[in-house]
Structures are given as structure tokens and as C-alpha cells.
Amino acid sequence: MDNNHNDIAEKADQASAEATTETTQNFIQALISEEIAPGGRCEGRQVHTRFPPEPNGYLHIGHAKAICINFELAKQFGGLCNLRMDDTNPVKEDIEYVDAIQEDIRWLGYDWGDRFYYASDYFPAMYEYARDLIRKGLAYVCDLSAEEIRATRGTLTEPGTNSPYRNRSAEENLDLFERMKNGEFADGTHTLRAKIDMSSGNMNMRDPVIYRISHTDHHRTGDKWCIYPMYDFAHPIEDGIEEITHSLCSIEFEDHRPLYEWVVDNLDLPANPRQIEFARLGMNYTVMSKRKLLQLVESKSVDGWDDPRMPTLSGLRRRGYTPLSIRNFIDRIGVSKVPNTVDHAFLEYCAREDLNLSAERRMAVLRPLRLTLTNYPDDKTEMLEAENNPNDSSAGTRQLPFSKELWIEADDFMIEPPRKYFRLFPGNEVRLKHAYIIRCTDYEVDENGDVVHVYAEYDERSRGGVATDGRKVRGTLHWVDVNSAVDARVNLYENLFTIEDPDGAEDGYESVLREDSLTVLESCKLEAGLDEEKPGIGFQFLRHGYFCRDNRPSAEEKMPVFNRTVSLRDSYKLPK
């Protein structure tokens, strides 16, 4: 036990040594190593990545994977990682998300320095690049409607047909494109299309639209523009302008890569980036799509984007997950191209691992049962010393008030205990953590037969919890002194869904929402001082789990509110 802390510190050292040594590289690291080596594509260049969210929603744990991969890769290779708002579609985006995204990334522990960009800042440059394409005969203004474009695109197995506008002259295209920009045309009447190959097996190469008309105010450029570039055209330009060396994205963009490369190859960009795809994160018992998360919020199935049951970063933060635990989680699940569904228990493991070392212990009775020590002096209150973290002696100790009247956990007493129940029952002896050994002498039940009061005698010589005669006392209970207890509300969270794969539910994910994903306990008794604590600090409530103060309690809330981050592992099973 005394060696615990040393062992753990040693293990942490080993882990960080391994992280820096990095014996096995994932496929992206291996590729970058090759490319920056002599003769490689990026020889002499500084590795430069970017995280490019569209500001149209809140970040979730899946985004954390992309964030960690991009920022960590830059760090490992002595490079840089930019933060860029990919705001090329004004109808979906909003300024409110921009701040939230930055807050979440900072909270996760990453810093983009002064390299915070907006794709919309490049609109003028993109317009000029588009004109280059037109002049090279590689893009044309098309008058087909959206329906007509769809109809002529062909199908997965049949080639498409050329647009009748495909062979307009560069002069005519330049003129039309300028008039599109000047607002002479209504939405949907014209597009700028790349002239590639209408019979390509890759649908993305069948003369993709690269500019559309949208008379919509943009959250940053207002009404300055009424034509907006499409992702496939804009993204390689954004990367090129920022001199990104490696543009990482998720696997479903794999068949966009030929188009990405087509743009890079046909434009004279400041630097040529390379797109690399990896598998996005899937987790069981949750959904990850923005659309579905939004739906949960709008249907009031949850209490907002930051509901502690949500896989959003703001939800995980409110729940009490630490940034380190999330970074560790992402680091450990690895990077590959294999479709994956990571067990949520792995995330919980990472939270416990970090919190076990960093969280101070406190005592909290969630379902209180009154205990009276019949042989303890009536008006006495003594102070007992309690360690703050048995795994970290530097966390120090605190003084706990103790008296005749105490709260214990209702679960910790049974009139007729099953086998191997070593908590309190008539005649049995247990230890009150940090306090005394007590023996149950009596109990009271109400008209329903429920136990409402327990009586016990304490062993005066066992102060601190040590038996002077060396007798073994197996059970140790947590408790809270009645006089100094803090009344509180505690929220217990479970998975939002009843099945592992809610996306695959026959009747839709809403049909498998779990009814009891939130349990609100209104009459909890917390150790004194917990009402002074702020959100963001994790505590271990002894024998229960890790908790932190809610960062968004409702206005009318009078009691402190604590959220359970994750329970302690529990190998105790009540025998039937």
C-alpha cells in the first residue's frame, strides 16, 4: 500500500517515455516520416496540419479524435497545427458555434497560437483560382438546374452525359462567372463546374459543381458574396494557402481525394498539400452524428448540447471527464482505416485512471440512513484526520467532524444479510472510515417495514479505525456527520441508449432511448466543505465513484448539484 504512489509514478514515467520514444508508428506517422526524410515529398518542410471544423454545431468525442491526431502529429514532428473554420456554406453556419469550438479545443489542451483562420478569408483568392481554371479550359459555367444536373450525372453503374454548356469559351465563362459573382442571377440558375470526366467511375469526378449561387448573408462576409465555393474546390485551396503538408480527414472522403489532387495539380498554390484519410471514431451506446445529437436536444430528450449524457466535449466536460483522460483515450484507441466501434467502457477506464490519481477523496451519502452511536457522548464533536488521496500523499489530509448522529448509506445495512455481506447488520462489526469500529445493536423500521434508523455502539479505543486487539474487521463504511452535513442533489448518469448500436435500431434511435439514463437523488448528505467547491474539479466520493460540481445548475437551484462522472469499478455482486 505504501508503495502504491511510487508504483504509479513510475508507471506514469514509463508511459510518457514510451509516448516520446514511440516504438510503433501508426500508418500516418510512418508516412510522414517517409515524406520528410531525404528525397521525400516534404524534405526540408515543416510538418503542418490543421483542424478544419465547419461552424455548424458542437464538437463531440469524434472530433476530439481528429483534434488530437492533428495537434499531436504536429507536436511529434516539430511542426504546427492550424485551427480553421471551414465556413464555405452560409446557410448552415453560425457565429455562435465559432466560440464554442475554440473553447472546447482549448479545454482539451491544444493551442493553435496565432494561426486561427477562416476559409471565408480566402474567398477572393478562391475566386481568382476559379478564373484560372476557366482560362485553362478546366471549368465552365453551367445553366442546368439542380434536377437536370442530377439527371445527367448518370448512376453508379452508368456514365453521365456532358452538359450542353460544357464547351463554352473561356471568355464567355469568365463573363458569366463574373456576372454570377455580381448577383445578376438567381440562386440555382447557374453553377461553375470543373470539366473532368462525366463517365468516371468516381461520381466526384463527373464535372463536380465547384461554385454555387446563394444570396444568403454569410456570418462573416455578410452580403459581399453571393457565390460560394464548394468543399471539394475550397479545401485544397485552403490547405495550399496555409501551406499545409498533410491534410487529414475521415475515411468517407477517400473517393474525394482524386478531385482534391486534381485541384492541387491544376492550380498554382503556394504549397502542395496531401490528403490522408483515417477511420472516424465510433462508440457503442451512443450516436455521433450532429443531426442526431441535435435531434436529441430539440426533442428535449436531453438537457441541451452539454447534457452530461451527450458525447459532446461540452457534455463530457460537464460530466467531469478530464481533458487528459480524453487525450489518453484517443491516444490508446489508435489510428487506422478500419471501421471501428470502441467500447464506452474504455473511455470510462481512462477517466477512472486519471481521476484515481488526481481526485481528492470525500465522503458522501447518496441514500441516507440515520445511525446513532448509543454510547457516544451526546454533545461531543471531535475532529478526525482523513487522507485526501491514498494514492498521493502530497494531497495531504483534512479534518472531519464526527459525532453521535451520523448518516450512512442505506445499502450498507441489512436486517438479514446474504452470505458474504460484510457491511452492517444486527450484531455485526464494521469500521467507519477514518473513525471508529462500531457494532450494530438495534434498528427501527417504519410501517412499510423499511429500515429508518440504525443503532450501534462504538469502540472508543479504535479511534482512527484501528482495532487495538488486532481483530479483523472486514467492512469499512463511509459516513457523514449529521450536524455538519451539506444537503445536495446528485445526478447519476447511465448510457443514453439501451442497445449498443442505436444507429442500427429497427425503429430508429429514438425508440431505444433509455428511460433511466438520469437518476436524480435529492436528499444526499455531503461531507462539509463540498458546497464551497467549483465545477471542473473532480472528487472521488468514497465507494461510489467520481463526481464534480455541475457547471450549469438551474437558476432556482438552492442546493449544490454534483454530477457523477463515472462509478468506481465494483466487483461486489449481491448474491440472490
Added chain:
RNA sequence: UGGGGUGUAGCCAAGCGGUAAGGCACGGGACUUUGACUCCCGCAUUCGCAGGUUCGAUCCCUGCCAUCCCAGCCA
């Protein structure tokens, strides 16, 4: 009956021609003033399947099977 991916344990994931790392989960045990932590032990004779090349194949070749993505003027 197009194009592009992916298949190693319940879940992640190493492995790159020399005889299946590690983690999570799970099961057992030790320790214990948290039934926590920590520690120990167990957990793929086999790498989607079938052939082939080779002294030797998870790694190379061929075929097959399964599964995911693509027909937005979304990203």
C-alpha cells in the same frame, strides 16, 4: 454487372516472409481502513474463406466471401 475502402480475440490494435505485442472487457487469485487502487494468473495452435508460391505465409499471388462509403448547387 461502376468506383473506392476495410476484414487479426467480445472491443480497439501491433505485426511488413521466420512461427500471433499491448490495452479494454471478462474470469480467477493476492493485498486492502474505499468489495476502489495496486499486483499476479488466465484469455486467438490461429489472422474473412479457398487455392497457389516458398523449407516456411497474418505478411507475396489468384479467386471468392463479408461489410462500409459514393449518384448534395452539404462538409
